[in-house]
Amino acid sequence: MYQERIGLAVWLHSPKQARHLRKFGIVHYVSNHMNYAILYCSYQESDSIVEKLEALPFVNKVEKSQKPSLETTYSGPLHPRESQERKAIQAQAGI
Numbered sequence: 001m002y003q004e005r006i007g008l009a010v011w012l013h014s015p016k017q018a019r020h021l022r023k024f025g026i027v028h029y030v031s032n033h034m035n036y037a038i039l040y041c042s043y044q045e046s047d048s049i050v051e052k053l054e055a056l057p058f059v060n061k062v063e064k065s066q067k068p069s070l071e072t073t074y075s076g077p078l079h080p081r082e083s084q085e086r087k088a089i090q091a092q093a094g095i
Helices: 015-023 046-055 080-093
Strands: 005-012 026-031 036-042 059-064
Touching (some): 005 015, 005 046, 015 026, 015 036, 036 046, 046 059
Antiparallel strands (some): 005 036, 026 036
16 A cells, blocks of 8 residues: 655756656656756665666766665654753643
8 A cells, every 4th residue: 555655866957857757756846946856756666767867868866865764763852952941841830
């Protein structure tokens, strides 16, 4: 039911060619000023899609998203001040 996806940043010579990327996945965003497109594709097929995209003449570079390799669960507060603020709020509330 749920298919794992990965985001690809595709750097282009011109944003006009971004419509050709539709056959490789879902084009989420196209930047006309910075000449790149964000493309979502299947995680299992991502390596072959990157090779195909890099072979295209209008593509400068393809970068995979780093989000799958990042840790998204945190054991403690993200910032030291966060725990101090929480203690102050609890003290004011009388908890």
